[in-house]
Amino acid sequence: MDFRRRLWRVFLLLTVLLATASSWRTAIGTGRVSNFNYWTTKLFLVATGSLSHNNSNTTASITTQRKHVALLLGVRPTLPNAPKWLYRKAWKLHNALLPLLHWNDVTVENKNALKVLWCKAITSVDPQSICQDNDWTYDMMPNYSRWWILKLIPISLYPRLHHANVEYRTVFLNRCIQQEIARLPSSTKIRLVAIGGGYDVRATRILSQNPRVQEAWELDLPVVIHGKRALLERLKERREKTKGPVQLPELRAVDLNDLDAVRDILAEFPQNKKQGETWHTIYVIEGVMMFLNDGLPKELFQLFREVARADGENASICFADHLTCSESSDSLTDEEERETVKSLFGSAGWNHFIHWAVKPGKARQMGCVRIHE
Numbered sequence: 001m002d003f004r005r006r007l008w009r010v011f012l013l014l015t016v017l018l019a020t021a022s023s024w025r026t027a028i029g030t031g032r033v034s035n036f037n038y039w040t041t042k043l044f045l046v047a048t049g050s051l052s053h054n055n056s057n058t059t060a061s062i063t064t065q066r067k068h069v070a071l072l073l074g075v076r077p078t079l080p081n082a083p084k085w086l087y088r089k090a091w092k093l094h095n096a097l098l099p100l101l102h103w104n105d106v107t108v109e110n111k112n113a114l115k116v117l118w119c120k121a122i123t124s125v126d127p128q129s130i131c132q133d134n135d136w137t138y139d140m141m142p143n144y145s146r147w148w149i150l151k152l153i154p155i156s157l158y159p160r161l162h163h164a165n166v167e168y169r170t171v172f173l174n175r176c177i178q179q180e181i182a183r184l185p186s187s188t189k190i191r192l193v194a195i196g197g198g199y200d201v202r203a204t205r206i207l208s209q210n211p212r213v214q215e216a217w218e219l220d221l222p223v224v225i226h227g228k229r230a231l232l233e234r235l236k237e238r239r240e241k242t243k244g245p246v247q248l249p250e251l252r253a254v255d256l257n258d259l260d261a262v263r264d265i266l267a268e269f270p271q272n273k274k275q276g277e278t279w280h281t282i283y284v285i286e287g288v289m290m291f292l293n294d295g296l297p298k299e300l301f302q303l304f305r306e307v308a309r310a311d312g313e314n315a316s317i318c319f320a321d322h323l324t325c326s327e328s329s330d331s332l333t334d335e336e337e338r339e340t341v342k343s344l345f346g347s348a349g350w351n352h353f354i355h356w357a358v359k360p361g362k363a364r365q366m367g368c369v370r371i372h373e
């Protein structure tokens with residue numbers, strides 16, 4: 001992208017920020033606080049020159065799903081009736097802003113994973129969100145931009161688009177993982193494994209805070225693991241000064257399409273297991289399977305099962321992803337989609353389908369499965 005284009009995007013961002021800040025002040029003055037998201041979205045539309053689009057690709061069924069899943073999870077819904085093109089524009093604008101947000105920061109290269117981290121960071125400091133995490137995600141963020149984006153600008157000014165959508169899956173997965181941990185006997189040792197964990201801090205937070213979890217692993221592409229290591233080291237340094245000890249997960253660089261390489265990593269699992277101990281592995285899969293080769297999800301699930309069986313263990317998978325072929329699942333009803341995902345797991349030997357929910361967006365299939373009861 002040439003310099004002028006970049007400059008134009010920065011100018012757009014500043015316009016939106018200034019305009020939203022002034023609408024915020026007006027709203028405070030007039031008590032119209034509940035309309036913030038409406039007005040910030042309108043301003044975003046004006047700033048991006050998008051008001052002339054029509055809303056024809058907003059479907060009633062998607063809106064209904066959104067309402068249901070938000071209610072189910074206790075999350076404030078995404079902006080009602082926001083068209084798909086608005087999500088696409090917001091995602092593109094976020095892309096353009098990354099160099100500015102990470103100016104002079106440690107090198108983090110995967111833009112998608114980074115944008116998801118920013119979405120999570122917004123909800124993690126939102127006083128109205130159940131995803132608040134005592135600054136764990138905040139402590140992953142860049143030195144200079146984290147304060148003004150996450151603490152200075154009121155979170156209610158950010159239109160509830162991508163970060164609200166990511167909040168659904170964050171709440172769902174946090175809850176599933178907590179439930180899986182809580183149902184296991186206290187003598188069972190727990191291993192948490194984030195598959196394609198990106199820059200997410202969940203595994204580190206749970207490992208550091210929950211004494212039931214003995215070890216955590218994260219598998220991702222080499223370039224992501226490289227950046228993650230730097231981010232986690234900075235987080236450790238920041239938190240250990242004031243907020244207590246941080247235990248870091250085992251980070252492993254791998255291409256998940258390479259099953260043999262994944263198998264080699266999973267073979268390291270029993271290294272801390274002592275004789276007579278019972279272990280349970282909880283795999284967390286969030287927005288990653290949709291990037292892998294066709295048919296890979298099933299093969300990976302089979303591999304996870306094989307490894308658990310070889311070690312005489314049980315395991316769970318908590319997922320928020322797109323596990324089936326996009327073209328075919330777009331035309332399915334919620335119930336048909338559930339059956340398709342359930343049979344995918346069944347065919348890989350994961351027969352206990354425990355939770356299920358569907359949300360809007362790409363990583364819309366959410367649930368939890370176990371090998372045995």
Ligand SMILES: C[S@@+](CC[C@H](N)C(=O)[O-])C[C@H]1O[C@@H](n2cnc3c(N)ncnc32)[C@H](O)[C@@H]1O
Nearest residue numbers: 113196197198200220221255256286287288291
């Ligand atoms: C959208 S990000 C989601 C990251 C994280 N799960 C989260 O929700 O914050 C997708 C992640 O999948 C990883 N990924 C994509 N293809 C991969 C592959 N072939 N092998 C390993 N990781 C992969 C990316 O590197 C990235 O971290």
